[in-house]
Amino acid sequence: MVDQTCGEDRAMNRNQSSMVEATNPMDPGGKINLKGLWIEDYEKLLGELGEKRYKARQLASWIYDKGITDFAQMTELSKDLRKKLNQIAVIDSIKLVKRQISQKDISEKFLFELSDGEKIETVLIWEGKRVTVCLSTQVGCQLGCTFCATGKMGFKRNLTAGEIIDQIITLGEHGITHVVLMGMGEPLLNYDHTLKALKIMNNELGLSFAAKKITLSTAGIPPMIEKLAEEKLKIKLAISLNVATDEKRNKLMPINKKYPLKELLDAVKYFVKQTKRGITFEYVLIEDVNDSEKDAQELSKLIRGIRCKINLIPYNPVPDLPYQRPSQETVLAFRDYLYPRCPAVTLRWSKGEDILAACGQLRTLS
Ligand code: SF4
Structure with a gap:
């Protein structure tokens, strides 16, 4: 069970870096910074996470329109998705x-x-x-x-x-x-x-x-x-x-x-x-x-x-x-x-x- 989870994490990380190289640098902790990505990037990321692509627009709205930087506050997104995002991503600022x-x-x-x-x-x-x-x-x-x-x-x-x-x-x-x-x-x-x-x-x-x-x-x-x-x-x-x-x-x-x-x-x-x-x-x-x-x-x-x-x-x-x-x-x-x-x-x-x-x-x- 533990091994399987680790395997999933590794797969997630591989996906994450393939997307990231083309868009945003990772933060020093190895996570993707979602600030600076846009709908098409979120769609790709959500697809890689096995999520519906339409959620990309919700994610964009939480980050830019509402200015939220904590996934826990993105109540429109499912708890499961918020947990996944928390594992692989940050919303970092200058x-x-x-x-x-x-x-x-x-x-x-x-x-x-x-x-x-x-x-x-x-x-x-x-x-x-x-x-x-x-x-x-x-x-x-x-x-x-x-x-x-x-x-x-x-x-x-x-x-x-x-x-x-x-x-x-x-x-x-x-x-x-x-x-x-x-x-x-x-x-x-x-x-x-x-x-x-x-x-x-x-x-x-x-x-x-x-x-x-x-x-x-x-x-x-x-x-x-x-x-x-x-x-x-x-x-x-x-x-x-x-x-x-x-x-x-x-x-x-x-x-x-x-x-x-x-x-x-x-x-x-x-x-x-x-x-x-x-x-x-x-x-x-x-x-x-x-x-x-x-x-x-x-x-x-x-x-x-x-x-x-x-x-x-x-x-x-x-x-x-x-x-x-x-x-x-x-x-x-x-x-x-x-x-x-x-x-x-x-x-x-x-x-x-x-x-x-x-x-x-x-x-x-x-
Ligand atoms: S004015 Fe200054 S900042 Fe603008 S292009 Fe020239 S060197 Fe670069």
């Missing part, structure tokens, strides 16, 4: 280790520790009734944009879908209304986990964010932009453009050497055509780098004919990096050149500069 409130304006930065000891940063920004969370998708970043603090720290690893959405769940008490994937890392280079996290965010059994309240920001990975265009997600896309010629962009954003502007803009046009939705170009204004009238001229020419909005963001200086923010006069002159030559132009002074929580300032070296 750990908040530090929070910093900005004195200058209303933003807050959170430092989280992951199960392997790596750290990531997440930012909350309050603007009236709007509460936006800026999520990280990788530990560090391999793209090395020269103006960015995260780029300077190098790349450690991708986040799992669970680690991405857990940044929202852990900060849930703050009444988050909007999500931007614009923190540490390039989300399109962590495509599968980012996509799963987006599905969990944008589903009523998950975190129930409307797609129009979710924005993915990318430095520009054309094949992945085209892939994203084929997904049935109606999220917003933002391109971190920052300069309008290949010569300058190669220096500022080395990914441009692999994917020059023509290739990037072809992918953007494809995205707009496929999804029938406009996109946002983000343009971080850096003194004497990309803030002249000639730069504005080149930008308006480059994006002509594309259904888009331009979001201008005056640069936030980063210690040890040689770049500065342009004067207010220069920033306004740049904006006034662009509009009305470009269909829509917004100017956003980044928040949280004093706690290094602003755009391009996130890093976890200290």
Whole structure:
């Protein structure tokens, strides 16, 4: 009898690892972390446990919609299933280790520790009734944009879908209304986990964010932009453009050497055509780098004919990096050149500069 049970356990563990390898890493105790898995994964797991697949939706609802982390409280599931889940799985969370409130304006930065000891940063920004969370998708970043603090720290690893959405769940008490994937890392280079996290965010059994309240920001990975265009997600896309010629962009954003502007803009046009939705170009204004009238001229020419909005963001200086923010006069002159030559132009002074929580300032070296 005992041997038989052990045999069942071993079979369960083998099944468990076959599923886990493709989806979520096991926790140090050898159990699957169910946070970050989604309906199709739960269906597979339940099938392997000899359970009905329809229970996958109930499980998703308990974990994400109701936020329950203890199987004993999942009363809709049978006692037998709860016992099985308890044996093989956990619902684990990332750990908040530090929070910093900005004195200058209303933003807050959170430092989280992951199960392997790596750290990531997440930012909350309050603007009236709007509460936006800026999520990280990788530990560090391999793209090395020269103006960015995260780029300077190098790349450690991708986040799992669970680690991405857990940044929202852990900060849930703050009444988050909007999500931007614009923190540490390039989300399109962590495509599968980012996509799963987006599905969990944008589903009523998950975190129930409307797609129009979710924005993915990318430095520009054309094949992945085209892939994203084929997904049935109606999220917003933002391109971190920052300069309008290949010569300058190669220096500022080395990914441009692999994917020059023509290739990037072809992918953007494809995205707009496929999804029938406009996109946002983000343009971080850096003194004497990309803030002249000639730069504005080149930008308006480059994006002509594309259904888009331009979001201008005056640069936030980063210690040890040689770049500065342009004067207010220069920033306004740049904006006034662009509009009305470009269909829509917004100017956003980044928040949280004093706690290094602003755009391009996130890093976890200290
Ligand atoms: S700006 Fe974005 S893509 Fe570039 S290094 Fe920083 S985090 Fe990576």
